[in-house]
Amino acid sequence: MAIIDDENGVWLGRVFLPEAKGPAVVTLRGGAVYDITSEVAPLVRDICEMDDPAGYVIEAPGFRLGMLEEIAEAAPGDESRIHFLCPSDLQPVKACGVTFARSMVERVIEEKAAGDPGKAEAIRARIGAAIGDSLKNIEAGSRAAEAAKQALIGEGLWSQYLEVGIGPDAEVFSKAQALSAVGPGAEVGLHPASHWNNPEPEVVLAVSSAGRIVGATLGNDVNLRDIEGRSALLLGKAKDNNASASIGPMIRLFDGEFTLDDVRRAELTLTVEGEDGYTMTGHSSMAEISRDPETLVRQTIGRHHQYPDGFMLYLGTLFAPTEDRDLPGEGFTHKPGDRVAISAPGLGCLENTVRLSTECAPWTFGVRALMTNLSERDLI
Incomplete structure (x- = not known):
């Protein structure tokens, strides 16, 4: 499946620019990727804070970087080529659990x-x-x-x-720090202590600091079943590790053609292909969610908790694999090299390769590095 399946949507994302040694804010126009980074909006966060993010992106001046297909083929981490990054930047990544x-x-x-x-x-x-x-x-x-x-x-x-x-209170936890999530094509990480784990195909909302949902994308909330199963107090260790959060390919902004109701009707498909020839398919239907997305957002942000840069919110998944992969009765667990593809009509396809978190590229480009980079480019 193509990384983006509806080029008529209003798309917002990020790529790495070799000449800038840092990220650029991009959109899609006519099958091509356009750089719309500016002093007005040097960050995806800035556009999500606008009154009309989709309207701004449609009209924003920009220049063509290349065709979508060729940029999507570039390996993440190859700083000699333009490649896609996680579409969010300063937004912390939150997640909801047990919503199905x-x-x-x-x-x-x-x-x-x-x-x-x-x-x-x-x-x-x-x-x-x-x-x-x-x-x-x-x-x-x-x-x-x-x-x-x-x-x-x-x-x-x-x-x-x-x-x-x-119960009355949803589970909302911190999945990843701002800038630490990986994007399409990247490797996703499993903590080396885990021996029972699985992918979690989810819709991820882009939410402004005012609590307004402005768009949606896909995510893999990598799940370590053995670590969390030993104790819920190990949730942080089970959920927040190097490269353990994947988001992408791009945020589809809400406009007249794509709304929160489309998210409520989303049908997600998961495919896992192992280097050993193993294949598994799964499904998650947002129509079966136990709490409405707006309810989950209200439980995350309000007078009780503010997010000045907005946030990204995983909505949970219906998918929980039980079929055996190796030994009878032990169910499914990942193996290094598994290719995981999560897709949904209107949101595209997010594909990643599974490694140990200790073998994935370390996260080194934090907020200070981003601010320094933008300053050197006279964008802030």
Whole structure:
């Protein structure tokens, strides 16, 4: 699938410019990538803060860098060629967990198995169907959800994952620091201590500092099931590692043709292809999300928490693989070299290769480096 599947959309992203030794803000016009970096908007963050981001991008002066296909083929990290970066810059990356009932059941199984994949199948057979049936069509935070909670407590099946899945408060955590996420074509990292993990195909929202959702893109919220399953207090170690957050290919800004309702209807497809010939496909349907995207944004930003540069927000996934890859009963886990492709009509395709986080390129270009680079280019 092409990196971008609808060239009529209003697209906003970033590329690395060899001559600038730093990033440029770009859009697509007629199948070509255009540099629209300016003193008015040297950052993607600046455009997302505007009253009409899509209107600005459509009219912004720029110059042609090359055709989309040729730039998309350039390897990330090759500083001799223009290549795509993660489309966000100063926005911190937040994520919501346990937002789909079916994947919520798998989180409970992880907890009950204490991170041991060998125990997961037996636990799945014993309690998975019962919990899933109990929670079907329940609205998070409702009286019905509270009644289900009390019933499950009585059965000894209550879990902290069910608390954030159907309780009043959503799980919102910090996935990655600003500028640390990787983009299309890059390697994604697994902590070397993990031996039970999987990709998570998700929609990622671009949200302004005022809490306004201005666009959407795709993301891989790399998941370490064994580490988080041992203890929810290990969530930071399980979720925030070198190259463990992938976002892209570009942000599709909301306009008259693409709105939040399109996000609510999004159908995501996941494909994993291993160097050993293994293949797996998966799916995540936003129509089955337990909490509306606007609700998740309101729980993230408000009087209780401000984000002066806006933020990117992973919305969670329906996908939780249970099929065995190697040993019976141990389910799926990644192997180095796996190619992961996440796609959705209207949002394009995000593809990455799996490595250990210790083998991925280290993150060295932080906020200070970005500000120095922009200053040297007379953009700030």
